[in-house]
Amino acid sequence: MKLWKFVAVACVAALFTAQAAFAGSVWDNIQKNKVLRAGIMTNSIPGAFYDENNNWVGFDVDVAEEVAKRMGCQLERVAVTDKTRIAFLQQGRIDISVANMTHKRERDKSIDFSITYFFDGQKVLAKKGTMTTWNDFVGKKIATTQGTTSELNIKALLKKLGDPNYEKNVISFQDYASAFNALKMGRVQGFTTDSTILLGYAAKEPGKYELVGEFFSDEPYGIGLPEDESKLRDAVNFALQDMWSDGTYMNIYNKWYGPDTPYAFPMTEKIEMWP
Known part of the structure; x- marks a missing residue:
């Protein structure tokens, strides 16, 4: 390889390395900005939808808000669809995907998942x-x-x-x-x-x-996460488990799926708890 080509390649590699280092991990950026960007559906009733007053509401919305709160962050809601929720994670446009997404081994090849937070x-x-x-x-x-x-x-x-x-x-x-x-x-x-x-x-x-x-x-739902972000995955998992332990999870669940709602759906499983 000619010297000028070698130098050019080395400079490009160094540039990308420097950019990656500057960007930091997803977890580092969340901690720095104190903002958690969550991909959420807009037409998944009652998971996440616009109500008659055009308010973005639903079970997934409340779960995402609570996870962000327990991580000490403000929640930034980003609208996603079945087609975009994985791509947005891969592209870094969102930090997590709370979008009624079934945890599948095939999907796990391209993104990570939290523990199961909903059972359907x-x-x-x-x-x-x-x-x-x-x-x-x-x-x-x-x-x-x-x-x-x-x-x-x-x-x-x-x-x-x-x-x-x-x-x-x-x-x-x-x-x-x-x-x-x-x-x-x-x-x-x-x-x-x-x-x-x-x-x-x-x-x-x-x-x-x-x-x-x-x-x-x-259809076990997991919160979608970027690949190889163990600190973020732990933070999300711990937030979900703490929500279950202190009763917050069931309060949210009964708000949307309780027996007195139009969407009554009895709880059939239990969130995985770690000692």
Whole structure:
């Protein structure tokens, strides 16, 4: 290699090294700025959505606020979707993703996760009285959202049930609102995703829709985190465990999923606690 080329390469490498050192870790930047940037959904009722007064509210919003508080930070909310929540973490646009994201081994190849902070499963929503079992959906159109585990799970279920057109019968939309609207308009006979999200949309028109069948997947939600940020991961995990220990977690849970809410969903599991 010529000397000038070697010097140029060395200078570029040094520049990137210096930039990385200047940028510091995600944890260092959070500590310096005392701001926690959280990716949060905007149409995942009641996880995170805009209410009738255009306030950004929901279970995930409250969890993110509490985690930031326990880390001594202000929360900066950043809107994400099913498609952007992982990319935003990888690009450094957010520090954590509190966005009803199922912890999957495939996803863990590109980001890290907290301990499970919410326990759900997938079901199918249909107009009331039209469907009674999963088999009733064979040969029917079902809406879901693009790039999600729900999309993969429903195709696998229809294939298992013997639907020869299971690929074509799953119609994937950009967001939950579009998928629910397709059900309302009769373009599909079912809408499938995590059951609590389905409960949220069904509550918009009480008595018109119902969940069909049992869970056909487990959906343990984790808070998405950047790769190799152990201090940040510990801080988030400790905050979640402390919230559980002192009752804050269940206060938030019952606010959104308690028996007196439109989204009643009994707690079925317990957060992992470390001694």
